[in-house]
Amino acid sequence: MNFIRPEASQALTRWRAVIISTLIILLGLWWALSSATPISWIGGAVVLMGVASAAAALQRMRFHAGRDGPGVVQIxxxxxxxxxxxxxxxVSRSEVTALAIDRSGKPPHWVLSQPGQPDVMIPLNAAGSDGLFDVFASLPGIRTERMLNEMRATAVGRVLIWQRNTRPATQLLH
Structure with a gap:
């Protein structure tokens, strides 16, 4: 027997990481404010870790675009x-040379480019697409906030979000 409505269960699941981060922050605050011993320093560090964890959890929530789109993503x-x-x-993550979002289709698609291969087009709401956040966030020099804002933008067309620096290292020094 289930005592929680399915909608409430889905909301709790979606907010789970933020709720856990908030509990970590509260624990750290309790430790930091309840004593003047080294535990208070540890509490301050726990608060900082909780804040960083909450910020990351909120970014992941903004990246979520649903799971009811066509196809499946595997990483x-x-x-x-x-x-x-x-x-x-x-596409190999190490071979990705550009990441774009194409909002001309329904649903909008991620566009992953690599040399010598056709672009891989992935619907934002394909099953398993939430795992792409970690992959995209690990691309060198990507601005995740810009990526998240472009996901919510309404303009039509393709927007380049990230491109790998392809100049040889000797040219970078000059």
Whole structure:
């Protein structure tokens, strides 16, 4: 027997990381404010970790675009695979040269580019697409806040979010 309505259960699941981070912050505050011993210093550190964890959890929540879109995303050992009803493809995270969002289709798509291969188009709401946040956040120099804002923008067309610096290292020194 289930005592929680399905909608409430989904909301709690979606906010789970933020709730846990808030509890960590409260524990750290309790430790920091309840004594003047080294525990108070540890409490301050726990508060900082909780704040960082809450910020990351809120970013992940903003990245979530649903799971009812076409296709499935699988991420395994640096390979990003998309299996869709009409298209699909695999790209290595280390080979991605550009990340864009294309809002001309329904639903909007992530566009992952790599040299010598066709672009891999992944719907924002494909099953498993939440795992792309970690992959995208690990791209060198990406601005995650800009990526999250572009996800919510309403303009039509393709927008380049990130591009790998392809100049040789000798040119970077000059």
């Amino acid at each position: 395994d050992e640096g390979a990003i695979a998309y299996f869709g009803p009409l298209t699909g493809g695999v």
